[in-house]
Amino acid sequence: MSRSPRSPGWSTLRLRFGGWLLLTSFLLAGMGSVWADWDFAQILQTAEKRYGPLGLARGRIEAWTQMLQSELNAPEREQLNAVNRFFNQQLSFQDDTRIWRQTDYWATPVESLIKGAADCEDYALAKYFSLRHLGIPSEKLRITYVKALTQNQAHMVLTFYSSPTADPLVLDNLIGEIRPASQRKDLLPVYAFNAEGLYLPGANGGKRSSDSKKLSRWQDVLKKMQFEGFAVGEG
Numbered sequence: 001m002s003r004s005p006r007s008p009g010w011s012t013l014r015l016r017f018g019g020w021l022l023l024t025s026f027l028l029a030g031m032g033s034v035w036a037d038w039d040f041a042q043i044l045q046t047a048e049k050r051y052g053p054l055g056l057a058r059g060r061i062e063a064w065t066q067m068l069q070s071e072l073n074a075p076e077r078e079q080l081n082a083v084n085r086f087f088n089q090q091l092s093f094q095d096d097t098r099i100w101r102q103t104d105y106w107a108t109p110v111e112s113l114i115k116g117a118a119d120c121e122d123y124a125l126a127k128y129f130s131l132r133h134l135g136i137p138s139e140k141l142r143i144t145y146v147k148a149l150t151q152n153q154a155h156m157v158l159t160f161y162s163s164p165t166a167d168p169l170v171l172d173n174l175i176g177e178i179r180p181a182s183q184r185k186d187l188l189p190v191y192a193f194n195a196e197g198l199y200l201p202g203a204n205g206g207k208r209s210s211d212s213k214k215l216s217r218w219q220d221v222l223k224k225m226q227f228e229g230f231a232v233g234e235g
Contacts, residue, residue: 038133040065043229047110050228057114060090064113064130071134080160083130084171084178091118091126093173106217108224121156123173125221128158128194129232136160138235142192142199148174150186159192193218195235 044061048054054061064086071082094117096105105119109126112118118126124143131141140161148155159168159181167180170187181187192199198210212218212235225232 037231039229043110046227046229047114051111051114054114057116060113060116061110063090064109068130068133074134076136076160076162079131079134079136080169080171080178083127083134085176087112087118087123087126087130088173088176091116091123091173093118093120093123095119104217106221108221108228108230110228111224118173120173124156124158124171127171128235129225129230131158131160132232132235138194138196141194142168143194144170144192145190147188147190148186149188154190155187157187195233 040061044054044058047061067082067086071079074082091112096102096119099105099115099117099119100107106125107115107118107122109129112122112126121143128141128143132138142159142161144157144159146155146157147153155174157173158171160171161168167182169178170181170184171178172184172187175184181189190200193212193215195212198212198215218235222232222235
């Protein structure tokens with residue numbers, strides 16, 4: 001992993017993200033109805049055709065469906081807790097070489113639930129798409145690439161901004177409790193992205209440095225989910 005010794009950390013990142021979040025907050029106002037239109041009966045059929053008999057995985061996918069249905073109209077913080085808890089409990093951490101026989105593979109939530117296992121980015125992706133389905137706009141969510149200082153390795157988490165300048169909350173598979181980023185001194189942010197773009201720490205941390213369409217693995221996940229029957233648009 002590339003080291004970023006001059007990274008300004010979470011507090012500077014959230015301030016620099018603020019202007020952009022306000023500017024784009026209205027863009028996805030009409031997206032909730034599209035995201036909510038997931039036909040899980042069809043999704044299960046597609047999964048069986050693509051991946052074969054689901055076995056115990058069917059129960060995990062059905063449990064995911066039930067959790068999403070029960071949290072659809074809940075307050076945001078309750079949704080965060082439910083989604084974070086669900087995937088941390090349902091999936092066991094394994095690296096991609098063991099799950100997929102690849103050095104780096106980004107799985108869809110269905111793929112992760114079929115395997116019953118996930119790498120750190122798979123946890124973050126599953127939580128992101130679940131919260132988007134529950135109606136949380138993408139400008140409040142960041143799939144955030146960090147350095148886990150305790151483990152001295154690359155890591156990925158999901159961060160949630162209740163407002164543009166709020167201390168983001170960190171949804172992590174390493175620590176079950178959702179904590180503000182200011183309390184996660186063990187994580188050093190490297191970059192963050194969502195449907196609208198890629199954002200880097202540093203002098204231009206608050207400005208979009210690149211288009212998330214340039215993240216090939218992100219685009220691959222979107223395409224796989226669309227093939228699985230999910231209405232996800234551009235994320």
